Amino acid sequence: MSNVDVVVTGLGATTPLGGDVASTWDAMLAGRSGVGHLTQEWAGSLPVRIAAQLAVDPSEVIERVRLRRMDRSEAMAVIAAKEAWADSGLADTDLDRERLAVSFGSGIGGAITLLDQDDILEQHGPRRVSPHTVPMLMPNGPAAHIGLELQARAGVRAMASACATGAEAVALGLDLIRLGRADVVVAGSTEAVIHQLPIAGFASMRAMSTRNDEPERASRPWDKGRDGFVLGEGAGALILERADHAIARGATIYARLAGAGVTSDGYDIVQPDPECRGGIRAMRMAIEDAGLTGSDIHHVNAHATSTPVGDMGEIKGIRAAIGSHPILTSTKSMTGHLLGAAGALESIAAILALRDGIIPPTINLDDPDERLDLEVAAHKARSADIQAAMNNSFGFGGHNVALVFTRA
Amino acid sequence: MATRAEITSGLGEILEEVAGVNPDDVAEEKSFTDDLDVDSLSMVEVVVAAEEKFGVKIPDNEVQNLKTVGDAVNYIEANH
Numbered sequence: 001m002s003n004v005d006v007v008v009t010g011l012g013a014t015t016p017l018g019g020d021v022a023s024t025w026d027a028m029l030a031g032r033s034g035v036g037h038l039t040q041e042w043a044g045s046l047p048v049r050i051a052a053q054l055a056v057d058p059s060e061v062i063e064r065v066r067l068r069r070m071d072r073s074e075a076m077a078v079i080a081a082k083e084a085w086a087d088s089g090l091a092d093t094d095l096d097r098e099r100l101a102v103s104f105g106s107g108i109g110g111a112i113t114l115l116d117q118d119d120i121l122e123q124h125g126p127r128r129v130s131p132h133t134v135p136m137l138m139p140n141g142p143a144a145h146i147g148l149e150l151q152a153r154a155g156v157r158a159m160a161s162a163c164a165t166g167a168e169a170v171a172l173g174l175d176l177i178r179l180g181r182a183d184v185v186v187a188g189s190t191e192a193v194i195h196q197l198p199i200a201g202f203a204s205m206r207a208m209s210t211r212n213d214e215p216e217r218a219s220r221p222w223d224k225g226r227d228g229f230v231l232g233e234g235a236g237a238l239i240l241e242r243a244d245h246a247i248a249r250g251a252t253i254y255a256r257l258a259g260a261g262v263t264s265d266g267y268d269i270v271q272p273d274p275e276c277r278g279g280i281r282a283m284r285m286a287i288e289d290a291g292l293t294g295s296d297i298h299h300v301n302a303h304a305t306s307t308p309v310g311d312m313g314e315i316k317g318i319r320a321a322i323g324s325h326p327i328l329t330s331t332k333s334m335t336g337h338l339l340g341a342a343g344a345l346e347s348i349a350a351i352l353a354l355r356d357g358i359i360p361p362t363i364n365l366d367d368p369d370e371r372l373d374l375e376v377a378a379h380k381a382r383s384a385d386i387q388a389a390m391n392n393s394f395g396f397g398g399h400n401v402a403l404v405f406t407r408a
Numbered sequence: 409m410a411t412r413a414e415i416t417s418g419l420g421e422i423l424e425e426v427a428g429v430n431p432d433d434v435a436e437e438k439s440f441t442d443d444l445d446v447d448s449l450s451m452v453e454v455v456v457a458a459e460e461k462f463g464v465k466i467p468d469n470e471v472q473n474l475k476t477v478g479d480a481v482n483y484i485e486a487n488h
Contacts, residue, residue, distance in 0.1 A: 064428070065426070131449040131453060
């Protein structure tokens with residue numbers, strides 16, 4: 001436990017369900033799927049021809065010349081961060097930029113830029129490769145663009161822990177404020193890899209759903225018919241702020257970021273530990289860090305990606321670390337799996353569930369796996385009095401991150 | 409052979425595409441960096457696009473001499 005309280009004072013997102021937090025949250029509560037057919041020419045030959053693409057393309061938000069110097073993941077990051085920043089009200093303050101840090105990651109980085117520029121190299125030669133290529137594909141690009149946009153000078157940190165990236169970037173933000181390195185941190189993550197090579201790679205691992213005829217029903221965490229994850233894209237950003245700083249300026253506080261747990265499996269490069277031992281340790285660590293016990297956690301926005309093994313391991317883990325009482329959901333049933341951005345978006349969903357007392361649904365849970373012995377907000381959003389909520393994120397490489405948010 | 413006006417106008421199109429410069433602002437006396445706000449990476453794009461458009465080769469050691477739109481027009485006119 002730390003004696004420095006950290007709160008969330010701003011949220012931003014661009015997702016398959018909406019171009020901002022409000023539209024995304026409304027769509028989640030309505031149980032809408034953001035998954036659709038891939039109509040791009042390259043998709044025709046792939047075994048997977050569905051994905052959850054952005055509801056609002058960055059070209060509708062960012063000016064054309066600026067956009068051509070940014071990878072899609074960078075553009076999304078800037079869109080989400082700007083919304084969060086405006087939401088926090090910090091733009092109207094004289095915040096010392098040497099006390100503003102960025103902790104923002106991506107699971108894969110500027111893959112679309114890399115692949116597009118490789119096409120240009122092969123077809124037209126090296127001279128035609130864009131001089132913007134390197135800053136567009138570097139994995140710290142999204143964090144750096146946000147730092148530039150907001151003039152953050154307390155360090156720009158770029159997290160990379162696959163599908164745990166978003167949550168781990170938030171955990172790092174918590175550390176930075178507790179350690180006194182910054183008063184405010186823009187934390188979150190972005191992912192934009194809806195492209196034939198990443199899809200082919202995940203499909204070769206047999207990790208993705210091939211329910212190509214029913215895109216809206218393809219992402220079905222905990223359902224017997226689940227056959228893999230559905231790739232999504234987007235970004236989520238949270239403004240983390242030292243509590244006394246936020247209170248002194250009269251900020252609207254969404255929630256308290258009360259604790260974080262970060263562990264690693266040492267088990268396999270991609271397979272989740274079926275016993276979820278690292279996940280259990282991360283959850284317990286986060287709960288203890290928050291000064292709580294398992295019985296205090298009322299809601300978990302689970303990692304549950306709709307894969308046969310991972311979904312059930314996490315159930316065991318939640319039961320062991322928290323108990324049988326929390327109400328779960330997997331918003332990935334609607335958004336698809338945003339990979340590195342998942343933890344940021346799902347933290348936002350957990351925070352809003354906490355604030356509004358309503359848990360967004362897990363759609364498509366028509367025929368639950370019999371090993372699912374915990375309560376899920378299936379099909380429809382459910383009202384609940386939540387005092388503390390957890391977000392879990394696990395990633396290839398054996399990364400496990402749990403975050404605990406409590407009422408402001 | 410393109411005329412000077414055609415080259416200037418062609419450069420204007422390139423500058424609009426890669427750097428968002430208003431083509432009406434493009435004139436021979438304008439400096440790429442000081443007047444048109446074209447940074448060094450964008451200048452590389454302008455040069456590559458101009459090479460294609462006008463069928464010229466603009467070596468890197470020549471680019472540093474192209475301070476103004478007029479300098480570029482002179483070079484292209486003399487070499488294409």
